[in-house]
Amino acid sequence: MKKIFFALPGNEALTKSLTEKCGAESGKATIRQFPDGETYIKIESDVKDKLVVLVCTLNYPDDKLLPLYYLSETAKELGAKSICIVAPYLAYMRQDKRFLSGEGITSAYFAKLISSFTDYLITVDPHLHRRSSLSEIYTIPTTLIHASDVLSKWIRYNIEKPLLVGPDSESEQWVSEVAHQADAPFIILEKIRHGDNEVEISVPHIEQYKNHTPVLVDDIISTARTMIATIGHLKNMGMKKPVCIGIHGIFANTAYSDLYTAGAQEVITCNTIPHISNRIKIDESIALLIDRL
Structure with missing residues (x-):
């Protein structure tokens, strides 16, 4: 046809x-x-x-x-x-x-x-x-x-010593898959959400990965509050500036610039939603x- x-x-x-x-x-x-x-x-x-x-x-x-x-x-x-x-x-x-x-x-x-x-x-x-x-x-x-295949391939060829960081327990299955395909370790955040714009984050076992580049991955980046809170924790722990990767970049209000203000090294998305961050x-x-x- x-x-x-x-x-x-x-x-x-x-x-x-x-x-x-x-x-x-x-x-x-x-x-x-x-x-x-x-x-x-x-x-x-x-x-x-x-x-x-x-x-x-x-x-x-x-x-x-x-x-x-x-x-x-x-x-x-x-x-x-x-x-x-x-x-x-x-x-x-x-x-x-x-x-x-x-x-x-x-x-x-x-x-x-x-x-x-x-x-x-x-x-x-x-x-x-x-x-x-x-x-x-x-x-x-x-x-x-x-998108796990294209995400892992991009990470593998563009980031030296990546550490994948999943936003919550719901993301563990696909974050672990991306990490496996990228031949990289991963950790999953412990998250307590108090509202649309207030998130409490715990980053477990981060000390052993001080020489890695954190890669924050999520399916959707909307308000980016979870990623911004995580960046703050990683900064306090002396980690390198993280790379933030989302499959779908909605970027509500000023979320995109807020990520850079918070200390992101790069913000990367797939081209599922047209945006300046589209690299995958x-x-x-x-x-x-x-x-x-």
């Missing part, structure tokens, strides 16, 4: 790379806002009987969801054989239970909505906490890419999966 790729606004670089790697057609579409804020969609390429791949990372999802939905529905009405959404960052995964009476379980609602207008979903390391797989809430075929590419992994559709 012929494939044609469309970039939602802000996803042009990744879409161009994926289109070239898959030897596919680059689709043309107009997506803009009317003066009243409503979304205008026009597909200018022939999509009939083709697999339409819509590339749209879903940070700040509320602004992106309607254009994505409208583009998918328009492609179907114009004869597309099937629709695949490539969302390197998948939003609304954290609210996976009703923590307080009256709350909405928005991860399930979002999954139901996405499943209603696409045939396939490809994403990178979604925040699966209390769920074992996306199939618990998504009713379409979903494929997950794990996941293009090849995504392209391989798309070729199998």
